[in-house]
Amino acid sequence: MGVVGMGIRGRMYAAIAQALPEVELTGVCDIAEDARLAAADEFAVPVFEDVQTMCEQAGPEAVVIATPDFAHVGPTLAAIEAGRHVLVEKPLATEVDAARRICDAAEAAGIRGMVAFENHWNPPLSAMKSAAEAGQLGELVSCNSQLDDRIDVPTEYLRWLGRSSPGWFLMSHTVELAGWIAGQRPVEVQARGHTGVLSALGLETYDAIHAVVVFDGGMVGSFSSCWVLPRSLPLAFQFRHEMVGTGGSARADLTDQMLHLAAERYEHPATIGVTMGGSLSSPPALMFAEFVRALAEGRDPPCPLGDGLLNVAAIAAIHSSIETRRAVEVRV
CATH class of the missing domain: 3.40.50.720 (NAD(P)-binding Rossmann-like Domain)
Structure with a gap:
């Protein structure tokens, strides 16, 4: 490898x-x-x-x-x-x-x-997918997803993010996740974005993006991502994802990571979605192991790469909608 x-x-x-x-x-x-x-x-x-x-x-x-x-x-x-x-x-x-x-x-x-x-290997979200496949949620009709970062992520940790956006870096997670759970493909988007905070710091990118995405099975999703949250937040990101169907709903909140630590300062140390000390129990490690096993x-x-192409088309449509201020079809 x-x-x-x-x-x-x-x-x-x-x-x-x-x-x-x-x-x-x-x-x-x-x-x-x-x-x-x-x-x-x-x-x-x-x-x-x-x-x-x-x-x-x-x-x-x-x-x-x-x-x-x-x-x-x-x-x-x-x-x-x-x-x-x-x-x-x-x-x-x-x-x-x-x-x-x-x-x-x-x-x-x-x-x-x-x-x-x-996130296919992220335990709460994988469980949500299982519930949807088992029919517990009925026909999925709505999704609400929020994935944000603190401002120090683009300004200090990953300065190259000035050449990306909340759409490419964050919303590529959530739009794909919603489609995977629902078994539906995004077909149309309408979006708006905000600039000014990061551009004042020399990073020419959006501060926040909000998008409404229509899927081919009829589900409508509302997605929001920003990366200008205050540094005072106890975790570098916040992540909430909800799926609503005719038979039920499922909501995962990964923001506090199930651990509240108060020592010299109050924080929510990351416990999900990270690999510590080569641990093989985190979502990226499980995903990597599945890649190796498949080969x-x-x-x-x-x-597969085709799913990645569809995801790129959806996020590109979101950016196009911001620029044109019109609904944009997702085209691969």
């Missing part, structure tokens, strides 16, 4: 790979020299500046793409061209044409691909 991008997510994947006995981490890749040096020290594996060289010299059978949102396409296509299966962070791309190129290239090369929609068994993994 090779990993491209030695930021927060890339180092997480590398740690998971080294914790799985059936996986060998053969190399990692990053364009930044300081990131390569740190990775060589942390993981004690060969480090590379480009994907092609890593594939040629380290010989991974599969590659994880954990670069920033805007930088998924080049490394993914390079890995596919080298004949490697790919696990790509969401969003698959930030343009529909680019996402389609990835899908077409993978199909032509016989490559298995997966998009990192890790070992010679089958297509869940969350």
Whole structure:
């Protein structure tokens, strides 16, 4: 296994790979020299500046793409061209044409691909999916989803987010999640966005996006994402997701992470959706393990690249709706 991008997510994947006995981490890749040096020290594996060289010299059978949102396409296509299966962070791309190129290239090369929609392995949300499949909610007609970040996420932790948006970084999670739970595809969106807070700090991106999404089974979803929440909040994000049907409703609130810690300061330490010390019980670790298992068994993994393409089309339509102030059809 090779990993491209030695930021927060890339180092997480590398740690998971080294914790799985059936996986060998053969190399990692990053364009930044300081990131390569740190990775060589942390993981004690060969480090590379480009994907092609890593594939040629380290010989991974599969590659994880954990670069920033805007930088998924080049490394993914390079890995596919080298004949490697790919696990790509969401969003698959930030343009529909680019996402389609990835899908077409993978199909032509016989490559298995997966998009990192890790909430499929998030226990409360996985349970919500099970309830929907069991018919406990009836016909799903409405969804309300809120996923936000504190302002220090784009301004301090991930400065590259100035080249992304709450749509690409956050709403790509929630729109896909709603469609997966309901078994429905997004077909039309209407959205509005706010700018000003982050642009005043030198980050030319939206502060907040609100979108209404219509799905092909008739469900209507309301989605909101911002990343200008105050630093005083005890957790870096807040996440609430509700599905309503003709037979019932289900609501998950992951905001307090089920742990309230009061010491020198009051906080809600992250307990869901993170990997600590190579733990294999977190959603990303479970997702990664399923990717590995699918490849070992010679089958297509869940969350295929085509689902990533649809997700890109939905988020692109949201941005188009903001710009045109009109309803926009989701087109792949």
